[in-house]
Amino acid sequence: MSYVFSETAEARFQKIKDIFPDKRSLILPALYLVQRDKGFVDQESMEYVAERIGEPISLAHVYGVATFYTMYNKKPVGKYHIQICENISCYIMGNDDVMHHVCKKLGIEKGETTKDKKFTVSGVQCLGACGYAPMMQINETYYEHLTLEKVDEILNGLE
Amino acid sequence: MGELKILTKHRGEKDTHTLAHYKSVGGYEAAKKALSSLSSEELIDMVKKSGLRGRGGAGFPTGMKWGFIDRKSPKPKYLVCNADEGEPGTFKDRVILEEFPHMMLEGMIIAAKAIDAHKAFIYIRGEYTLSIDRVQQAIDEAYQAGILGKNCLGTGYELDMVIYQGAGAYICGEETALINSLEGRRGHPRLKPPFPAVSGLYGCPTVVNNVETFSAVPHIIKNGAEWYAKMGTPKSTGTRLFSVSGPVKRPGVYEIELGTPLMYLINELCGGMANGKKLRGIIPGGSSVPILTAKECETANMDFESMVEHKTMLGSGAVIVLAEDTDIVETTYRLAEFYAHESCGQCTPCREGTHWVAGLLHKIKEGHGTQKDLDLILSLTVNMEGGTTICPLADACVGAVRPAIEKYRAEFEARLTDSTHKKQVA
Numbered sequence: 001m002s003y004v005f006s007e008t009a010e011a012r013f014q015k016i017k018d019i020f021p022d023k024r025s026l027i028l029p030a031l032y033l034v035q036r037d038k039g040f041v042d043q044e045s046m047e048y049v050a051e052r053i054g055e056p057i058s059l060a061h062v063y064g065v066a067t068f069y070t071m072y073n074k075k076p077v078g079k080y081h082i083q084i085c086e087n088i089s090c091y092i093m094g095n096d097d098v099m100h101h102v103c104k105k106l107g108i109e110k111g112e113t114t115k116d117k118k119f120t121v122s123g124v125q126c127l128g129a130c131g132y133a134p135m136m137q138i139n140e141t142y143y144e145h146l147t148l149e150k151v152d153e154i155l156n157g158l159e
Numbered sequence: 160m161g162e163l164k165i166l167t168k169h170r171g172e173k174d175t176h177t178l179a180h181y182k183s184v185g186g187y188e189a190a191k192k193a194l195s196s197l198s199s200e201e202l203i204d205m206v207k208k209s210g211l212r213g214r215g216g217a218g219f220p221t222g223m224k225w226g227f228i229d230r231k232s233p234k235p236k237y238l239v240c241n242a243d244e245g246e247p248g249t250f251k252d253r254v255i256l257e258e259f260p261h262m263m264l265e266g267m268i269i270a271a272k273a274i275d276a277h278k279a280f281i282y283i284r285g286e287y288t289l290s291i292d293r294v295q296q297a298i299d300e301a302y303q304a305g306i307l308g309k310n311c312l313g314t315g316y317e318l319d320m321v322i323y324q325g326a327g328a329y330i331c332g333e334e335t336a337l338i339n340s341l342e343g344r345r346g347h348p349r350l351k352p353p354f355p356a357v358s359g360l361y362g363c364p365t366v367v368n369n370v371e372t373f374s375a376v377p378h379i380i381k382n383g384a385e386w387y388a389k390m391g392t393p394k395s396t397g398t399r400l401f402s403v404s405g406p407v408k409r410p411g412v413y414e415i416e417l418g419t420p421l422m423y424l425i426n427e428l429c430g431g432m433a434n435g436k437k438l439r440g441i442i443p444g445g446s447s448v449p450i451l452t453a454k455e456c457e458t459a460n461m462d463f464e465s466m467v468e469h470k471t472m473l474g475s476g477a478v479i480v481l482a483e484d485t486d487i488v489e490t491t492y493r494l495a496e497f498y499a500h501e502s503c504g505q506c507t508p509c510r511e512g513t514h515w516v517a518g519l520l521h522k523i524k525e526g527h528g529t530q531k532d533l534d535l536i537l538s539l540t541v542n543m544e545g546g547t548t549i550c551p552l553a554d555a556c557v558g559a560v561r562p563a564i565e566k567y568r569a570e571f572e573a574r575l576t577d578s579t580h581k582k583q584v585a
Binding site for chain 2: 092141
């Protein structure tokens with residue numbers, strides 16, 4: 001069955017569809033709606049977004065946009081997407097140890113998803129929490145001032 | 160000089176993000192004054208006289224930027240708030256977005272009046288979900304209280320505000336890339352001219368300002384341009400929020416008067432270096448600006464003039480501290496890798512240059528590099544800077560890499576296979 005917006009996504013789309021002077025601006029918010037529905041964006045959903053927004057927006061344009069921005073997952077991720085900053089301040093404060101620890105604990109490499117589809121680990125660029133490093137982001141939540149014990153506690157607490 | 164809390168005066172108090180708190184400390188009085196009794200010219204003039212310069216990175220005079228808008232243009236004018244904080248080391252706008260969103264909204268209302276805009280967008284980086292929630296709550300409260308909408312503060316001025324969630328692209332902090340992103344496109348910077356003031360969002364006159372810039376405006380309108388200009392130095396007026404990260408005792412966000420010595424910020428406010436480590440160097444304005452050695456730090460003041468004297472920049476106000484045990488080859492590689500990752504790919508010097516520099520630094524840090532590789536990096540950087548590209552991302556990469564190699568060359572050479580320094584340093 002081909003993809004359509006869920007009820008919540010549709011309601012949200014109806015709410016925002018007229019607030020921009022140009023409907024082209026709906027592409028980024030619409031892709032977020034897809035991602036909230038499916039966990040990622042694929043060609044089928046991009047085609048749907050292009051159709052919903054309508055001419056002159058094509059699949060090619062939506063594809064170009066979706067692939068430009070890193071926050072749109074182009075393939076499925078685990079229930080918990082763990083993103084660990086690899087940039088300068090976090091590096092100085094020991095985020096490499098956090099990355100190593102998380103990967104070892106979950107038995108996967110950076111960029112992989114556990115077999116049970118529960119966790120995905122990604123290395124990412126600066127998340128704007130440099131003064132509270134080391135840090136990681138799990139789904140939409142920031143975890144700051146990490147220690148390896150704290151990381152264990154956080155991961156063990158995820159159902 | 161020293162700590163001076165204007166924007167963050169009420170930090171730590173309960174519920175500073177709410178309208179109730181903001182009103183209790185005189186919030187929206189400046190906006191009311193601006194909408195009811197000050198003309199666009201008067202507002203622009205006040206901000207010009209205050210000396211306020213953009214707090215996002217470039218430090219462009221704010222009043223001048225507003226003055227570029229042709230208010231007689233039949234096209235709608237747009238106001239955009241750049242909350243796409245992404246420069247590595249920077250986390251100061253988060254404080255305003257999460258704790259003082261109404262202050263920013265008030266600054267935006269005043270700016271809107273100054274340029275005759277009736278629609279404003281707030282572009283917030285996608286990862287800042289708490290910021291997005293807080294700003295949305297603030298906007299909702301403002302609509303309910305009649306601060307925004309068809310009759311702002313009972314003055315008849317109409318203004319709508321919309322949040323736009325970014326999606327993870329550093330380059331969208333560059334104002335024309337941000338505009339493209341807001342228009343539902345890839346975040347590619349645009350060729351200038353035309354500047355956004357002439358043809359910005361949807362081809363209309365547009366002003367883009369940083370979160371902190373807007374947040375300074377209500378204070379200027381309320382207390383006067385002269386009051387603001389008295390703080391700081393002649394060319395760097397007022398206060399600024401600095402985000403300090405790295406091995407200091409108390410990293411975090413500090414508001415100081417511009418012109419305050421860098422080492423005052425580090426030693427007095429941040430409590431000095433953590434664990435008794437020695438200072439190695441400081442990147443004073445975000446990842447894109449040249450690093451200062453420990454010796455240079457001693458004479459540097461946090462203002463635009465002193466930074467120019469030290470051949471670096473105040474940038475986004477991100478102070479990244481490096482200790483004696485910090486591996487500078489590794490940190491330099493991480494930054495180059497960041498720019499390679501974030502290059503939008505439009506311009507050859509940037510698309511190719513950043514990847515070459517990052518690749519060569521990787522080779523060197525892994526211990527496979529030669530003297531020739533190090534020299535090749537330096538020669539590549541010459542072709543990446545000075546206006547060979549649409550936006551300054553390539554220049555930022557050069558700023559992060561070349562001074563680091565020049566100032567800490569021995570450390571880089573110690574990693575080379577044909578090194579003469581190996582024995583001494585290793």
